[in-house]
Amino acid sequence: MDKASKPSFLKAIKAVLWAFIGIRKSSAHKADLAQLSPVHIIVSGVLCAAVFIGILVFVVHVVIGK
Numbered sequence: 001m002d003k004a005s006k007p008s009f010l011k012a013i014k015a016v017l018w019a020f021i022g023i024r025k026s027s028a029h030k031a032d033l034a035q036l037s038p039v040h041i042i043v044s045g046v047l048c049a050a051v052f053i054g055i056l057v058f059v060v061h062v063v064i065g066k
Helices: 009-021 026-035 038-064
Strands: none
Touching (some): 009 026, 009 038
16 A cells, blocks of 8 residues: 555545535545545544534524523
8 A cells, every 4th residue: 555545544534524515426425435434424423413513502502692
């Protein structure tokens, strides 16, 4: 594996964030499947979901005024 195709956690987070938004090219999706580790994808997905839920809870508390 060369450095360009080495799986990294930041690449996994980038792929998960693009997936959250829902804008992905098919070629980029296929490249991610070939390059990224499933463990990185799962961990970054759970992490991004937790951050998203935390932001929603924060916004609700600010709007309600608690």
